[in-house]
Amino acid sequence: MNILISRLVQAATVAVLVGAATFAMMRSLPGDAAWRIAAGRYGYDNVNTAAADAVRAELGLGGHWFPAFTQWMGDLLRFDFGVSLVSGQPVIAEITHQLGASLWLALTAVGLSLLIGPPLGVLAGLRPGGALDRGLLVVSAALKAIPQFLMALILILVLSVQLGWLPAAGHGQARHFILPALALALGLAAVNARIARDAMASIAAMPFYHFAQWKGLSRRQVLWRHGLRNVSVPLLTYLGLQFVTLVEGVVVIESIVGWPGIGHALVHAVFARDVPMVQGTALMLGLGFVLVNALIDLAVTRIDPRGAR
Amino acid sequence: MTTFSNTLPPGRAIGAVVLALMLGFALVGPLLVPGDPFAQSLMKSLAGPDSGAPFGYDHLGRSLWHRLAHALRLSPAIALAAVVTAGAAGLVLGTLAAARGGWVERLLMILADALMALPGLLLVLIVLAIMPGTAMGFWAGLSLVLWVEFFRLTRAATRSTLASPAVQAARLLGFRWPYVFRTHLWPEIAPLMLTAAAFGTATAIMGIAALGFVSVGMRAPTPELGLMMVELLPYWREAPMALLTPVLATFALLLGLTLLAGGQKA
Numbered sequence: 094m095n096i097l098i099s100r101l102v103q104a105a106t107v108a109v110l111v112g113a114a115t116f117a118m119m120r121s122l123p124g125d126a127a128w129r130i131a132a133g134r135y136g137y138d139n140v141n142t143a144a145a146d147a148v149r150a151e152l153g154l155g156g157h158w159f160p161a162f163t164q165w166m167g168d169l170l171r172f173d174f175g176v177s178l179v180s181g182q183p184v185i186a187e188i189t190h191q192l193g194a195s196l197w198l199a200l201t202a203v204g205l206s207l208l209i210g211p212p213l214g215v216l217a218g219l220r221p222g223g224a225l226d227r228g229l230l231v232v233s234a235a236l237k238a239i240p241q242f243l244m245a246l247i248l249i250l251v252l253s254v255q256l257g258w259l260p261a262a263g264h265g266q267a268r269h270f271i272l273p274a275l276a277l278a279l280g281l282a283a284v285n286a287r288i289a290r291d292a293m294a295s296i297a298a299m300p301f302y303h304f305a306q307w308k309g310l311s312r313r314q315v316l317w318r319h320g321l322r323n324v325s326v327p328l329l330t331y332l333g334l335q336f337v338t339l340v341e342g343v344v345v346i347e348s349i350v351g352w353p354g355i356g357h358a359l360v361h362a363v364f365a366r367d368v369p370m371v372q373g374t375a376l377m378l379g380l381g382f383v384l385v386n387a388l389i390d391l392a393v394t395r396i397d398p399r400g401a402r
Numbered sequence: 403m404t405t406f407s408n409t410l411p412p413g414r415a416i417g418a419v420v421l422a423l424m425l426g427f428a429l430v431g432p433l434l435v436p437g438d439p440f441a442q443s444l445m446k447s448l449a450g451p452d453s454g455a456p457f458g459y460d461h462l463g464r465s466l467w468h469r470l471a472h473a474l475r476l477s478p479a480i481a482l483a484a485v486v487t488a489g490a491a492g493l494v495l496g497t498l499a500a501a502r503g504g505w506v507e508r509l510l511m512i513l514a515d516a517l518m519a520l521p522g523l524l525l526v527l528i529v530l531a532i533m534p535g536t537a538m539g540f541w542a543g544l545s546l547v548l549w550v551e552f553f554r555l556t557r558a559a560t561r562s563t564l565a566s567p568a569v570q571a572a573r574l575l576g577f578r579w580p581y582v583f584r585t586h587l588w589p590e591i592a593p594l595m596l597t598a599a600a601f602g603t604a605t606a607i608m609g610i611a612a613l614g615f616v617s618v619g620m621r622a623p624t625p626e627l628g629l630m631m632v633e634l635l636p637y638w639r640e641a642p643m644a645l646l647t648p649v650l651a652t653f654a655l656l657l658g659l660t661l662l663a664g665g666q667k668a
Contacts (some may be wrong), residue, residue: 099515102512103515103516106516107519107520110517111520113526117530118528121532150541160544175505224490232659234413234660235657236419237660238604238656238659240608240611240652240656241612241651242615242616242628243631243652246615246635246649247649250638254638254639335518337522340521340524341522341524343615344521344523345523345616349615349616359524359527360527360616363527363528363530363618366531371528375520375524375528378520378521378524379516379519379520382519382520383519387412401491
């Protein structure tokens, strides 16, 4: 229960931070926010003073900051994110619409990375210093030095432009998933594989593991019964921390391949100074992290009850 | 620290050499071949290397040699400034939290945990929108993101060291906090800080390049690694080497930093 309380505190702090940051963003925008928003709504060529004044009156821009701040935080705590300044749609509707696309992309990426990374890591960890282990070390070091956007660029150039196997951008069909998911998954797998390798190597060197082999279990049985369950604990914990990396990757990669998800929307919202959208998406992503990690905390205490009190 | 350079593991040594080469090029390159990263000459658009531009020209006929050298000054300079700020803040707050305990520690931990839950690039984007000037915005935003790691490391290391008999003995002998910090805490923290600083610099450079690549970071015509890539991407078929120049430079820079960081941490 202790874990859950600290996660609740974390969630509340995330909400306050996001609220304060977006309020500061709203207040200190360089230039006239009303003009910016009007430009976002009507296009840069159709903005005039009348349109900007209409926006200013409608949104109540101007006035003292303190009452505005209390109202701002009050709205936030009631999960009233307001209306997108650009599209005029309620923020919550926009986000739930976009969240699905991002969620599928992120889940595919995580699934793909789990298929690539941990199996290789476990095999390498069973024979530390072997050819696979050394090869994996080099490959994962190289992959870690490639940021996700660069990986997407390389995959687009190789798979789409040169070989013509996959579409470079787009959304809607299954084959559109492969490229962005792979770009995200390779970076995650490079880390997953190292974690799995280190965990497996240290577990395989422990006395209980040798005892299991010695009492006559086959290598396969030992691995399934005694190895993998122990490997999964650090792997799961790390997966929770990787969530932030994943979200950053989703934000960047969605913008590159034109994926209609929450990251793409966030970049556009920041660009158009659509503060309610920024607030809604930021809050969603931060609370998503807390939720995922709370679930992982619970899963880990089930797999390895020794830590729980 | 004297044994440090003698016993540098091979991975870290390679990383240090790669970094030294990249930074050496950034600092000395424009002196070897005089030129201007902003000077356009559309006659030379996407032309190959010549004596005035050893790496050839980009789509606007600007020398890639000089643009790359300036890009390799800009991102590492911002990254280092952010890491130094974040490292100092993390060190001070981490030591404070561990030494004081109680409410100070709890509040700082809550703040750090909440910042950990927010994607770093998102915070940088928000700060970029608030701060005037892109370079200042990157510095402030990246510092805000990076201090958490230094804080956590310092706090954890300081807590265990402060509880050790050596520190208790030093306190009982009447030594003051500056002495305890210098002789007992800093030797424990320093190697951790070096690794975290290398990773932090890599994170910062990746962030600047990623936001440049999706056109929300540095603005054209500033020479910046991500921006150079996205500018040259449409000309991939005509001039693959022009696009590969910033790509390979970014890869080498990040590989050097990851190798220098060493250790197992991702």
